[in-house]
Amino acid sequence: MEETAAASDIVIEVQDLRKVYGHHVTAVDGLSFDVRRGEIFGLLGSNGAGKTTTVECVQGLRTPTAGTVRVLGHDPRRESGALRGRLGCQLQESRLPDHLKVWEALDLFASFTPGAADREVLLAQWGLAEKRGASFASLSGGQRQRLFIALALLSRPEVVFLDEMTTGLDPAARRVAWRLIEQVRDSGATVVLVTHFMDEAERLCDRVAVVDAGKIVALDAPRLLVARYDPLEEVVFTCETEDLEWLLRVPGVGSWERRGRRVVVHGTGPLLAHVAAALVEHGILPDDLRVHEPSLEDVFLKLTGHTVED
């Protein structure tokens, strides 16, 4: 499945990308990946892992120290003209002048690209129609994000870069932002999502590159990453009974441990069904029996040796 993507379906090609700042600060240390047309591709890593630098090299905003970058078949640094209007960017931690009004922002950025999308349609689509006369300073965090997405989509781009777009949003606004990101992809654009949120990458991305210390340590669909790096399921239940050694004889069970009143069983296969049957057989009927599905967070911890916040 990995090798079947036709060359024309590759929109971004990065090979052995290296970026060294000054003489010895290596931000990106030999990254390679492809992004396919129509997918949401995630760059997942903690702050300072090299995600933003990578994306800036791909956008042509920085010159790589070494390696090659092709975007829609062009070198983004030397052939930026050929890519004008074909890339859209929502930038990390970027503001607009406080007194700039919403419609003026769209009008201004539309003047930078010929053939810009209909501004009224964008305003309506991103829920900013009533805010068209509001100043940037008066917008909420979510409204600002929507404005930035609308600005990124003005040129009807083929590839959209979204850098840490849900940072600083409350949980409800994040969920709205996730829907917006899917909406961007559904409108036909390829999305490159830079994030340090596991749940965001797991929920949205078709494929995720886990970036750590300037290198890609794993790249695949979130589900496959989980299956490959953390195949062990966990079944958890509460039980006071001391002697549970018979659990090891249950099909699929690899080990078990006690965490306070909780018992955690590790294993593979249809673990829950087997454990449930065995518990019933031993006359134990816990009312909180459940499966803990391994998540991208567990994979990340396993691959990098630290959590994303460290």
Next chain:
Amino acid sequence: MRALLKITWVELKLFLREPTTLVFTFAFPVVILFVMGEIFGKIYGQGGDEPRRLMFRGFEPLDYYVPAYMALVTASVGVIMLPARLTAYRAGGVLRRFRASLVPIWAVLGSQMLAASVLGGIGSVLVWAFGKLVYDVRVPAAPGAVVVGFLASAFAFAAIGALLGAVMPSPRAAQGAGLMLFFVMLFVSGTGPPIEVMSDTMVRIGEFLPLTYAVEALQDAWNGLGWNWGDLAVLAGITVVAGWVALRVYRWG
């Protein structure tokens, strides 16, 4: 080019929405003209030829100050407003956003310089109108030379402002440096005390500051001494050097 004009237009609108900058830029030169007019216009204005020969380079006091304050407006816009704006845009990521949209550096700096020149023009007209209505200053002797002198002054200070905006690390630093430069120039460039009462040290300091040349070029054109090519050349040189360095050292983020 379209981007340049569009940013300029938006910048002018944004300027009108900032009352403090607006008041300082437009009211300050008029207020200080009023002060000088009340002091020197009243004392020396009707005093016959004697005081005029001694001070104000031989001109009527208000014909000394009105062209000087036209230059002062361009200095205020250039060294105070422009660097503060450029550094605030850098700190806020506005510049990175422009850059991501492939707006060239020259369009960003050029639009700021153009907007600054337009604002300087409006401020100059206000100064002239106030001088005309309240103190009945003379009709400029060489209007063409006044316009060219104004433009040379506006471009020179816009270029200095762009340079400050390019090298200053933060909006706070830019504001401090801009205000410092502005007030030093105000006192030693002929826009404060008349040049005849300044000490040699003050005059020497003034010779190193661009406002001195802008003031002299405009005063000469205003009062019939014609084109001061030396001063205009200094201003053009400042524009070219500061503008070139600003483009070279400019940082987006």
